[in-house]
Amino acid sequence: MTQPTINDFHTILPMIVLSVWACLLLLVDLFIPKDRKGITALLAALGLILSLGFNLTRIGMESVGFSGMVVLDGFATFANVLLLLSGLFGVALAYGYVRRMGIERGEYYTLLLFSVCGMMLMAQAADLIIVFLALELLSIPLYVLAAFARGDMQSQEAGVKYFLLGAFATGFVVYGTALVFGATGTTSLGGIFAAASAGASTGSGNGLMFTIGAALILVGFGFKVAAVPFHMWTPDVYQGAPSAATAFMSSGAKVAGFVALLRVFSTSFPALASDMNGILWTLSALTMIVGNLIAIAQTNIKRMLAYSSIAHAGYILMAFVSYGNPQVASVSIASGMFYLMAYTLTNFGAWSVVVALEKAEGKGLEIADYAGVARKHPALAAAMAVFMLSFIGFPPTLGMVGKFYLFRAAIAGGYTGLALIGVLTSLVSAYYYLRVVVNMYMREGELVPEREPWLGFATALTAAATVALSLVPQWVFLLASTAVMK
Amino acid sequence: MLLEYIAIAVMIAVATLIAGIAIGLGELFGPKKASAAKSMPYESGMNPYGEGTRRMPVRFYLIAVLFILFDIEVVFLLPWAITFRKLGLFGLIEMAIFIVILLIGYVYAWGKGALEWE
Numbered sequence: 001m002t003q004p005t006i007n008d009f010h011t012i013l014p015m016i017v018l019s020v021w022a023c024l025l026l027l028v029d030l031f032i033p034k035d036r037k038g039i040t041a042l043l044a045a046l047g048l049i050l051s052l053g054f055n056l057t058r059i060g061m062e063s064v065g066f067s068g069m070v071v072l073d074g075f076a077t078f079a080n081v082l083l084l085l086s087g088l089f090g091v092a093l094a095y096g097y098v099r100r101m102g103i104e105r106g107e108y109y110t111l112l113l114f115s116v117c118g119m120m121l122m123a124q125a126a127d128l129i130i131v132f133l134a135l136e137l138l139s140i141p142l143y144v145l146a147a148f149a150r151g152d153m154q155s156q157e158a159g160v161k162y163f164l165l166g167a168f169a170t171g172f173v174v175y176g177t178a179l180v181f182g183a184t185g186t187t188s189l190g191g192i193f194a195a196a197s198a199g200a201s202t203g204s205g206n207g208l209m210f211t212i213g214a215a216l217i218l219v220g221f222g223f224k225v226a227a228v229p230f231h232m233w234t235p236d237v238y239q240g241a242p243s244a245a246t247a248f249m250s251s252g253a254k255v256a257g258f259v260a261l262l263r264v265f266s267t268s269f270p271a272l273a274s275d276m277n278g279i280l281w282t283l284s285a286l287t288m289i290v291g292n293l294i295a296i297a298q299t300n301i302k303r304m305l306a307y308s309s310i311a312h313a314g315y316i317l318m319a320f321v322s323y324g325n326p327q328v329a330s331v332s333i334a335s336g337m338f339y340l341m342a343y344t345l346t347n348f349g350a351w352s353v354v355v356a357l358e359k360a361e362g363k364g365l366e367i368a369d370y371a372g373v374a375r376k377h378p379a380l381a382a383a384m385a386v387f388m389l390s391f392i393g394f395p396p397t398l399g400m401v402g403k404f405y406l407f408r409a410a411i412a413g414g415y416t417g418l419a420l421i422g423v424l425t426s427l428v429s430a431y432y433y434l435r436v437v438v439n440m441y442m443r444e445g446e447l448v449p450e451r452e453p454w455l456g457f458a459t460a461l462t463a464a465a466t467v468a469l470s471l472v473p474q475w476v477f478l479l480a481s482t483a484v485m486k
Numbered sequence: 487m488l489l490e491y492i493a494i495a496v497m498i499a500v501a502t503l504i505a506g507i508a509i510g511l512g513e514l515f516g517p518k519k520a521s522a523a524k525s526m527p528y529e530s531g532m533n534p535y536g537e538g539t540r541r542m543p544v545r546f547y548l549i550a551v552l553f554i555l556f557d558i559e560v561v562f563l564l565p566w567a568i569t570f571r572k573l574g575l576f577g578l579i580e581m582a583i584f585i586v587i588l589l590i591g592y593v594y595a596w597g598k599g600a601l602e603w604e
Contacts, residue, residue, distance in 0.1 A: 003576045023587065023590045026590060026594050027590060027593060027594065027597075030593075030594065030597035030598070
């Protein structure tokens with residue numbers, strides 16, 4: 001066996017820093033008195049910032065570590081920035097929320113850090129074994145976070161449901177990995193590609209086992225990113241889990257799932273593109289249609305945002321359909337990454353408003369409760385309007401630019417029909433997103449939002465970024481495309 | 487390649503057959519006189535009392551989880567002890583990291599009072 005050198009550790013340094021920090025935080029938290037758990041939150045944020053700093057020094061670096069088990073490249077660095085930002089927003093949203101809801105315990109932040117570690121490992125995985133390991137490391141803390149309000153039956157239900165279905169989905173990934181290993185004799189992403197190419201050139205092929213393996217891996221990740229028809233758990237879990245935890249899991253876990261899907265499929269399975277195109281097309285179209293249509297019927301803001309997050313998974317899946325087409329693959333993957341970023345910012349923004357308006361015992365979560373917020377709290381209502389417009393894809397917001405890139409990539413790949421479905425479902429989505437805005441601006445109501453500095457900061461920052469970055473989209477897109485270029 | 491699996495298929499077939507014969511013969515020739523005592527659940531020869539889904543103190547669960555933690559530690563320590571010379575200093579450091587990670591979990595559980603049975 002080869003012993004690791006210092007370079008191997010450099011490859012995943014940001015993740016190592018964060019995991020060591022999380023372990024220490026677990027111990028430090030023991031000595032922080034119960035009523036001062038805000039210190040734990042600040043320390044967790046500090047760890048995320050530290051890791052982000054290390055990650056930023058990695059820009060432009062490329063290396064492979066631990067005998068090809070992990071990889072550092074622009075794609076991973078870009079994804080890590082998104083994931084660490086998700087972590088930071090997750091802490092900012094939770095800071096006042098968990099105290100207000102009476103569920104403030106230091107473990108919340110430690111679990112969040114461990115989950116971010118798993119997500120970062122996922123972005124850097126270059127072997128299906130590491131993908132599995134990262135999937136577990138990111139999911140298990142999320143199951144606990146979903147059930148964190150343990151006195152609340154809904155939260156318990158969310159945790160158990162997420163755990164059972166998540167474990168089931170992980171089973172699919174493992175089974176798929178086993179079949180792919182059986183067909184190619186390796187679990188290394190690059191090795192699988194080489195074995196599949198060799199099989200294709202000698203004419204022996206890899207046959208059914210290889211295809212089924214790849215399809216099972218797709219099913220497993222379909223669960224994680226909540227693509228229809230693997231989305232059943234999403235509304236219940238997103239509604240039952242504490243809002244701050246939902247914000248984190250609906251952004252971070254989705255980014256990590258898509259990043260792994262992008263890497264695994266574009267590295268290992270280009271040979272299967274002709275088989276997978278139809279499946280991915282159907283998944284994407286179904287996810288957009290079902291997500292958007294069911295969202296119309298929702299009266300609870302958390303459920304509505306859950307279906308909205310399903311619908312957005314459909315848009316992002318659009319970037320995958322042409323992954324095997326070398327002419328458009330890198331542009332469409334860059335579009336996917338761009339949209340993930342737009343989605344993360346908008347999603348955290350929208351959830352920060354939900355967190356600000358939520359009252360104890362689940363009050364203030366009906367869309368009808370949002371009536372009249374604009375009159376007394378114009379800034380909050382304006383921010384929510386920005387997020388809703390961004391979700392629809394209305395200018396001048398990041399969501400609009402993201403959808404433009406996605407649809408352009410889909411048309412360039414020859415999937416005009418899919419882009420058309422995307423446009424039509426976006427129009428449909430305007431109905432339920434605008435209903436929130438209409439409620440806030442055109443009705444009378446009494447709901448008073450909570451004033452918390454970090455929460456307000458997160459709302460303001462995401463709203464500003466959603467608008468400002470949309471004015472200079474080419475810069476961000478350039479970042480995303482340099483990230484995916486090999 | 488598939489031929490190599492024939493041995494396993496044969497083993498499965500033989501195992502099913504033997505188990506089937508054993509159960510089948512008993513079913514076929516055994517006397518069937520049901521009584522209340524016979525259809526009682528077997529509990530070490532004691533008369534069972536209460537429901538099978540009785541509520542248990544959650545502390546048992548904590549102890550069980552802690553037990554798994556250290557059980558797994560031993561599971562990994564044993565093969566390492568056997569290949570200790572081969573792995574050398576590198577193995578020692580790796581194992582130290584592994585044990586430190588488990589130790590953090592232990593200290594956490596201790597600090598949280600999971601080891602106390604009040």
